[in-house]
């Protein structure tokens with residue numbers, strides 16, 4: 001089975017519960033839509049998220065989110081700065097950096113940063129005869145590569161993607177709360193404003209259901225039978 005999971009945002013408990021509930025096994029594959037880290041003030045466990053993913057790395061395809069990029073760049077800046085000058089650096093805006101540094105030595109943090117910076121911005125594949133695209137905020141036609149910021153943050157000036165999608169593909173994204181997308185028509189696959197949103201053309205799925213915020217939850221969509229699980 002092929003599963004898609006959006007923004008985990010440091011919530012290793014919800015992530016592991018989801019894996020248990022879908023009975024994730026050796027034949028399965030997971031597509032993660034980025035934003036693995038930052039937030040989850042109620043139960044943050046970035047190292048747990050990292051280790052959970054490494055355990056299943058061969059069965060996991062991950063695209064980068066804006067938070068993954070920010071964290072990786074901060075780690076490199078921090079350790080690229082002479083020790084006596086580090087105090088003068090602005091602290092990382094989110095909780096992940098300090099939480100990870102409490103548990104991992106410099107070499108492992110730099111490896112984490114390298115790993116994050118190697119993540120692709122978009123992944124294209126074919127599943128059960130459908131061509132699919134995964135990216136954090138917006139996907140693009142694979143023949144028309146966009147700047148990094150497009151995939152990581154979306155295009156703030158042109159929102160036609162949400163209505164039209166990418167011709168010939170089904171796109172899966174996270175980044176912005178699915179509750180935001182009712183303005184573009186479409187359908188909530190489960191509870192209104194609180195579940196995965198799909199556009200009217202049925203070629204765009206916006207999956208972020210607020211995991212990392214109190215009251216949010218983590219969605220999981222099975223691409224083989226379209227079954228949804230929320231944790």
Ligand SMILES: [Mn+2]
Nearest residue numbers: 007035175176
């Ligand atoms: Mn996010």
